Amino acid sequence: MTLLKVENLTVEFPSRRGTLTAIEDVCLTVAPGEILGMVGESGAGKSMTGAAIIGLIEPPGRIARGQILLNGSRIDNLGREDMRRVRGRQIGAIFQDPLTSLNPVLTVGEQLIETIQTHLKLSRSAARERAIDWLRRVGIPAPEKRVDTYPHQYSGGMRQRVVIALALCAEPRLIIADEPTTALDVSVQAQIIALLRKLCKETGASVILVTHDMGVIAETADRVAVMYAGRVIEVGAVADVLRAPRHPYTAGLMASIPRIGEKPDILPQIDGAMPRLNARPEGCAFNPRCPKRMEVCARLRPDLVADAQGEVACHLFSKELAT
Amino acid sequence: MLGFLIRRIIQAIIVMLAVALIAFMMFRFMGDPVSSMVPEHATEQERAEVRERLGLDQPLFVQYGRFVARAATGDFGLSWRNARPVSTLLAERFPATAELVLVAAALSLVVGIPLGIYTALRPNSFNAQMLQFLSLVGISLPTFVTGILLILVFSVWLGWLPSFGRGEVVDIGWWSTGFITASGLKALILPSIMLCLFQLTLIMRLVRAEMMEVLRTDYIKFARARGLRDRAINFRHALRNTLIPVITIFGLQLGGLIAFAIITETVFQWPGMGALFIQAVNFGDVPVMAAYLVLVSFIFVVINTSVDLLYASIDPRLRVDDAGPAGGGH
Numbered sequence: 001m002t003l004l005k006v007e008n009l010t011v012e013f014p015s016r017r018g019t020l021t022a023i024e025d026v027c028l029t030v031a032p033g034e035i036l037g038m039v040g041e042s043g044a045g046k047s048m049t050g051a052a053i054i055g056l057i058e059p060p061g062r063i064a065r066g067q068i069l070l071n072g073s074r075i076d077n078l079g080r081e082d083m084r085r086v087r088g089r090q091i092g093a094i095f096q097d098p099l100t101s102l103n104p105v106l107t108v109g110e111q112l113i114e115t116i117q118t119h120l121k122l123s124r125s126a127a128r129e130r131a132i133d134w135l136r137r138v139g140i141p142a143p144e145k146r147v148d149t150y151p152h153q154y155s156g157g158m159r160q161r162v163v164i165a166l167a168l169c170a171e172p173r174l175i176i177a178d179e180p181t182t183a184l185d186v187s188v189q190a191q192i193i194a195l196l197r198k199l200c201k202e203t204g205a206s207v208i209l210v211t212h213d214m215g216v217i218a219e220t221a222d223r224v225a226v227m228y229a230g231r232v233i234e235v236g237a238v239a240d241v242l243r244a245p246r247h248p249y250t251a252g253l254m255a256s257i258p259r260i261g262e263k264p265d266i267l268p269q270i271d272g273a274m275p276r277l278n279a280r281p282e283g284c285a286f287n288p289r290c291p292k293r294m295e296v297c298a299r300l301r302p303d304l305v306a307d308a309q310g311e312v313a314c315h316l317f318s319k320e321l322a323t
Numbered sequence: 324m325l326g327f328l329i330r331r332i333i334q335a336i337i338v339m340l341a342v343a344l345i346a347f348m349m350f351r352f353m354g355d356p357v358s359s360m361v362p363e364h365a366t367e368q369e370r371a372e373v374r375e376r377l378g379l380d381q382p383l384f385v386q387y388g389r390f391v392a393r394a395a396t397g398d399f400g401l402s403w404r405n406a407r408p409v410s411t412l413l414a415e416r417f418p419a420t421a422e423l424v425l426v427a428a429a430l431s432l433v434v435g436i437p438l439g440i441y442t443a444l445r446p447n448s449f450n451a452q453m454l455q456f457l458s459l460v461g462i463s464l465p466t467f468v469t470g471i472l473l474i475l476v477f478s479v480w481l482g483w484l485p486s487f488g489r490g491e492v493v494d495i496g497w498w499s500t501g502f503i504t505a506s507g508l509k510a511l512i513l514p515s516i517m518l519c520l521f522q523l524t525l526i527m528r529l530v531r532a533e534m535m536e537v538l539r540t541d542y543i544k545f546a547r548a549r550g551l552r553d554r555a556i557n558f559r560h561a562l563r564n565t566l567i568p569v570i571t572i573f574g575l576q577l578g579g580l581i582a583f584a585i586i587t588e589t590v591f592q593w594p595g596m597g598a599l600f601i602q603a604v605n606f607g608d609v610p611v612m613a614a615y616l617v618l619v620s621f622i623f624v625v626i627n628t629s630v631d632l633l634y635a636s637i638d639p640r641l642r643v644d645d646a647g648p649a650g651g652g653h
Contacts, residue, residue, distance in 0.1 A: 054548055088550030095548070100541035104640055105563045114559070115549045150639040166549060 003206050004030040004053070004174055008066035009076075011045075011052050013277075015060075020277040022048045022061065023230040027304055028208075030174065035197065035207045037221030037238065039214065039253070041274050044227040046210045050176040052076075053208070054091050055083040070174070089119040092167035092205075094196075096179040098160035102151035108135070108162050109147035112169055119170035134165040138195060157188035164196060171203055178210045189213075193220055214257050218242055226250045229274055229285035236310025246312045249286045284315065292316060331631055335624045340391065342620040346613035347390045399614035404606045409614045413596060418498045419489055420595035423587065424580045426511055427519035432573070435523045439530025444557060446535065454527070461524035466583060470517035470590040477513060485510050487592040514591040518584060522576050529572055533565040540564075567638050574630030578623035 006028040013020045023045035030036050038046045051057050053068055055075070068076040075086055087093075095101050103111060112131035116122060122130065128147070135143035138161040151159055160180065167175060177196060181189035197220055200207050209221055217224050217238060224241050226234040226249070234247040245251040252270040272289040275281060281288055287297040296315050304313040357374050365373075374380050378389060393399070399409035442451040461469075478486035490506030492499040501507025537543065538561055546556050585597035592598070596615060603611035635641045 056544070056547055084550050084552065086550070087548055093545070093548035095541060095545055097541060101545040103542045103546070103560050103564070105567075105638060106560070107639075114551065114555060118549070118551055118555070152640045163545070166545070170550075 001032065002029045003032045003034075003071060004028070004208075005069040006049070006053065006066070007069070009049065009052055009063065009068065010065040011048055011057060011061055012064040013061045017278070021064075021230060021280075022277065023052070023227075025066070025304075026227075026230075026232050028225060028232065028235075030206045030208060032173070032206055033200070033204050034223065035200070035209055035221045037217035037224040038208060038210045038227060039212055039217055039224060040227035041212070043274060043277075045230040046227050047178050048230075049227070050093070050178050050208060050210055053174075054087055054093050054176055056087075056093075085119075088115060088167075088172065089170045090172050090174065092170070092172035092175045094160075094163055094167045094175065094177040094180045097183045098156055098163050099183065101163050102159060102166075104151055107148050107150055108154070112147070112162075112166060115166055116169050130169065131165075134169045135162070137199065138162070138165045140165075156184055157192065160184060160188075160192050161195065164192070164199065168199055168203065168205070171205070173205055175200065175205050175207045176210070177207055179212075180209075181213070181216065182211070189216070196220075214242070214254070226253070229280055230277075231285065231313065232304055232311075233286070233313045234311065235304070236312075240309055246309070246317060247286075247314045248290050248292050248316075252289075252291075284313075327635075328632070331628050335628050338624050339617075339621060342617055343391050343394055344387065346394075346616045347387050349613050349616075350609050394614075394617055399617075400610045402603075402608055402611050404603070404608045404611075409610045412599060412611060413614055413618060414497060415499075416594065416596045416599045418500060419593060420581065420584050420588070420597060422501060423511065423514055423518060423593060423595060424577070424584055426515040427522070427580055428573075428577055430515060430519040431522035431526055431576075435526030436530055436569070439527040440534060440557070440562065442527070443531045443534035443538065446531075455531075458524040458527050461520050462528070464520075466517055466521060467586055467590055469520055470513075470587060473513045473517055474590075484513050486513070489594060514587050514593055517590065518580060518587045521583070522573075522580060525576065526569065526573065529569055530565060533568055534561055537561045537564045563637065567634065570630055570633060570637065574626050574633075577626050578619075581619055581622055 006026055009026040010024050011022045013022060026045070026049055028036070028049070038049070040046050048057070048061075052063060055078070057063070063076055066076075067074050070086070070090060075083065075090075078086065102108070106114075109128065109131050112134060113124065113127045116127040116130050117124070120127070120130075132143045132147050135147060140146050140158060140161060146154075151162070154162060164180075175196075180196065181192050184192060193216055196207065199205075209216070211217060221238050223236065224238050225232050226241065226247065228249050234241060234245065234250045236246075241250060242254065245254050249270070256268045256270065258264075258267060270289055275285060275288075281298065283296070283298045283300055284290070284302055287293050290297065294315055300315070302313045302315050302318060304311050305318065307317070357370055357377070357379060361370055361373055371380075378386060381389075397410045399413075401407065402409050402412055438454055442454050445451050474486045477484045485506070488510055489501045490508075490510035491504040492501045492507055493503055494500075501511060538557075543556060543560060546560050551560075584593075584595060585600060587593065588595045588597035589601055596618070599611065600615045602608070603615070
């Protein structure tokens with residue numbers, strides 16, 4: 001049983017100088033109650049994948065190929081109004097910066113009540129009760145009073161709690177959390193992640209957690225998907241991918257995490273930079289930087305292939321070439 | 324809030340004193356006032372008497388203090404042209420200008436804001452592009468040209484509307500109004516269109532730019548991600564944030580409307596304060612000019628102070644009496 005199934009999702013941005021492909025043939029599945037971590041460098045397509053799932057790709061971007069299925073039915077081809085009903089009610093979203101995610105001129109309560117009443121048939125007073133209840137659940141002290149205050153009267157961490165309450169208040173089945181802790185103090189990050197995990201366990205919601213913080217992934221996610229240059233290149237259980245990465249890029253990513261206690265003169269890194277959208281190389285996009293490059297890599301793009309340990313898109317693991 | 328209010332009022336008083344100083348200096352620019360009051364063959368002694376009677380022998384700052392004290396009670400002396408009290412002259416003319424400015428201001432808001440919203444929400448539609456183009460014309464064409472064109476089309480060619488005057492007015496107490504007679508209302512149409520055209524296009528373009536900016540913000544993105552209806556996003560979330568800067572500009576421009584009314588009143592022979600001022604300039608009638616300057620500045624200052632206070636009611640972040648980010652930690 002899968003809650004979300006993304007198949008060969010491709011998002012393109014037509015421009016005057018030709019079409020740019022932001023993400024290409026992305027395949028993902030999310031099981032009910034599961035937390036899927038999504039990692040990769042900036043520009044790898046993590047946020048774009050999230051935006052495509054929730055149907056909020058900025059024009060002129062568009063889904064060129066593939067489909068997105070939620071509970072077995074397609075949501076990528078829904079009309080504006082139908083998709084609006086899915087957002088918030090079926091799929092919730094949390095964005096990076098809690099300081100700018102809340103409307104400064106409306107009280108926290110007004111924003112919560114509005115969201116609740118948009119999706120659930122509740123009277124204003126019942127919606128208000130529910131709003132206060134949600135503030136309590138996300139750990140806002142004295143929620144009966146705080147419900148009538150404005151976002152600027154909250155600290156950053158408190159605002160992100162409000163954002164979580166707003167994303168969850170209509171009880172969506174899937175939450176897309178796009179770098180939910182990046183803008184927060186380190187001391188607050190762990191609390192927010194723990195809160196998110198606890199609430200999703202309570203409501204049974206699944207989470208796609210987009211981040212480049214490996215520590216957060218290790219602690220929180222069940223499975224992890226690694227993205228590079230618009231493609232998913234490796235998927236697997238967190239323990240497997242973190243301990244025994246198979247794709248050379250994932251291996252490089254893991255090796256570049258500094259370890260406490262070691263003081264190397266030079267921090268390990270992957271040489272080179274991720275190719276720009278309009279300059280992706282032939283074959284495997286990672287091949288110019290790859291330490292294990294083979295002749296085939298510059299020619300043929302490897303597909304994401306599933307085996308017993310997960311999925312990986314690398315010729316090193318392609319069965320045809322191994323034989 | 325009270326501290327803020329007091330601070331703003333003190334600032335306003337300082338501005339008014341500076342304006343009064345400029346108005347006071349005007350009397351000096353016109354040369355020695357005594358020489359224009361006494362007969363040409365007056366003796367030195369007669370001149371000295373007049374000077375003493377008018378207090379002109381006092382030190383300048385004493386004269387200035389007296390000018391301010393009198394101005395504060397609305398006393399600007401007599402008009403040099405027809406020897407009537409300046410305050411009476413202004414009071415007679417004030418309703419005409421006030422009604423004209425009021426209608427023009429209302430028009431610029433009622434038409435400008437919806438057009439701005441429309442062009443922001445459908446920026447690529449043909450209508451929006453057309454409006455953008457027309458607004459460019461409205462913003463760059465001098466107002467007297469549009470006024471004359473309006474007269475040509477609607478008064479001369481079509482003969483629908485009067486080309487000058489206020490029409491029939493009715494006195495309610497000291498206030499003469501053109502709002503309640505058909506001819507008064509008809510006479511208002513062309514001058515108020517001419518006067519509001521610049522503000523209208525300005526407000527339209529401002530609302531458009533601000534709204535497009537707001538629609539790109541994270542909180543609008545998050546509102547969409549929560550599945551809120553378009554109407555709620557556009558009007559509840561975006562519009563309120565859009566209007567904050569629009570109010571400032573409108574407040575400033577309201578003063579501008581009063582000042583620009585001089586031109587409109589001249590083109591349409593509208594019997595308002597602006598026309599009075601132009602007459603005063605022609606005759607070198609300094610008391611009227613000084614009083615007009617002080618009065619218009621006073622209106623400016625009152626409007627700007629009110630706008631600052633109005634902010635607080637729209638933008639909760641400016642309410643200084645609220646508790647700041649409350650404790651309780653993260």
